[in-house]
Amino acid sequence: xxxxxxxxxxxxxxxxxxxxxxxxxxxxxxxxxxxxxxxxxxxxxxxxxxxxxxxxxxxxxxxxxxxxxxxxxxxxxxxxxxxxxxxxxxxxxxxxxxxxxxxxxxxxxxxxxxxxxxxxxxxxxxxxxxxxxxxxxxxxxxxxxxxxxxxxxxxxxxxxxxxxxxxxxxxxxxxxxxxxxxxxxxxxxxxxxxxxxxxxxxxxxxxxxxxxxxxxxxxxxxxxxxxxxxxxxxxxxxxxxxxxxxxxxxxxxxxxxxxxxxxxxxxxxxxxxxxxxxxxxxxxxxxxxxxxxxxxxxxxxxxxxxxxxxxxxxxxxxxxxxxxxxxxxxxxxxxxxxxxxxxxxxxxxxxxxxxxxxxxxxxxxxxxxxxxxxxxxxxxxxx
Numbered sequence: 087x088x089x090x091x092x093x094x095x096x097x098x099x100x101x102x103x104x105x106x107x108x109x110x111x112x113x114x115x116x117x118x119x120x121x122x123x124x125x126x127x128x129x130x131x132x133x134x135x136x137x138x139x140x141x142x143x144x145x146x147x148x149x150x151x152x153x154x155x156x157x158x159x160x161x162x163x164x165x166x167x168x169x170x171x172x173x174x175x176x177x178x179x180x181x182x183x184x185x186x187x188x189x190x191x192x193x194x195x196x197x198x199x200x201x202x203x204x205x206x207x208x209x210x211x212x213x214x215x216x217x218x219x220x221x222x223x224x225x226x227x228x229x230x231x232x233x234x235x236x237x238x239x240x241x242x243x244x245x246x247x248x249x250x251x252x253x254x255x256x257x258x259x260x261x262x263x264x265x266x267x268x269x270x271x272x273x274x275x276x277x278x279x280x281x282x283x284x285x286x287x288x289x290x291x292x293x294x295x296x297x298x299x300x301x302x303x304x305x306x307x308x309x310x311x312x313x314x315x316x317x318x319x320x321x322x323x324x325x326x327x328x329x330x331x332x333x334x335x336x337x338x339x340x341x342x343x344x345x346x347x348x349x350x351x352x353x354x355x356x357x358x359x360x361x362x363x364x365x366x367x368x369x370x371x372x373x374x375x376x377x378x379x380x381x382x383x384x385x386x387x388x389x390x391x392x393x394x395x396x397x398x399x400x401x402x403x404x405x406x407x408x409x410x411x412x413x414x415x416x417x418x419x420x421x422x423x424x425x426x427x428x429x430x431x432x433x434x435x436x437x438x439x440x441x442x443x444x445x446x447x448x449x450x451x452x453x454x455x456x457x458x459x460x461x462x463x464x465x466x467x468x469x
Contacts, residue, residue, distance in 0.1 A: 091291035097251040106257040107134040116172035117143035121186040123150045145169040154181040155235045162189040173214040180224030184232040187249045190215040208246035215251040220260040222325035223272020225333020227254040239353040258323035270419030271360030273309040276329040278363040283335035285378045286451045294339035297331045299388045304328030306389045343370045343452035350441035369464035371409045377453040379405045
C-alpha cells in the first residue's frame, strides 16, 4: 500500500428506528420521485415513508426487478421529468437504490445513460438523492456505483462520485420482515464487500481497512442472530451498520474477483446477487491465498478473536480458519453450497467463464490475476 490515498466518506447518515418516516427535512421543496419495487409496496413497507412526505407531490416508480435493467432507469427518469421532480428517494434493496442513483444523476445532469457507463464518465451534477435501504447487504446507500443489466444479460456499472446520495437513512425496523434466505444472502454479500475492500489490489487504504474490519466484526457477530431471531432490532441494527460500513469501504477500495465471478450468475441465471457471491467466495479465497494469505489471517483475528492465542501457528493456519468460518457461516445461515443447487450445470461453464472475463472493472482489482481458465476451473469447483 502506498502512503498516499484519497477517500470519500459518502452521504450524510441518519440512523434510528423509525427514521425512514421523516424524510421530508432531507429533501428540497417540490415534487419527489420515489423509487421502490412492487413487492415492498405491496407489503406496506413504504407506507410510513410516503406518509412522512404528505403535502409533497410524489410520483412512485416501482417497476424494478432484481438485477435491475437499464429500462427501469429510463422509465423512472421519464416519470420524474413528466412530474417535474426536483429530488429522488431510493427505497429498498440494492436494485431500487441503484435505479434511483442513476435516475437522479440523469435527472439533474440531462446526460444520456449510454454515455456514463464505466468509471468516472458521469461528471455532471445529479438531482438531490436520499437512499433508504431495506436490506443489510448491498451497501448501495453508501456507494457511488450503480449496476444495471443492459440488453438481455450483460451487467454494466456506472461508477462516479456524482452518484453519491446526499443522505442515507438507516432504519433497522425496515429489515425485520426479511425472509431468512434474504437476510442470509445479503449478510454474506456485505461481508464479501468488506473482505474484497481489505484485500483489493488497487486503492487499498487504511480508512477502508478500518471500516472493513469493523463491518466484519458487526456482521459476523450478528448474522445468525438476525437469521434465527428476525425481530431482534439490536441485531438488525448492527447488520445495517455493518453493511453501510462495508459499503463505504468498497466504494473507496473496490471489489474484485468474487463479484466478477458472481455477476454472470445473476445476469444469466437470475441467482440473487448476495447468494451469487456466497457461492463463489470459497473458490476465490482459495485462488487468492498465495497473495492474500497474510490479509486473510488478519481478518481471521477480527472475526475470531479467540484465535489470538494461536497467532504462533502462522498465517496459513489463520487464513484457512478464516475461509472455513466464512463457509460455516453461509451453511449455518441456510444458503445453498453449490451451483448445481441453483440450476447451473457443467454445460454452462464456458458461458460463465466467457462472461466473467468481461468484468474487467472488477478483475483488475483482484490480488491474483484471474484468467479464463482460472474462472472456468473455479466455476467447475463450485458445481
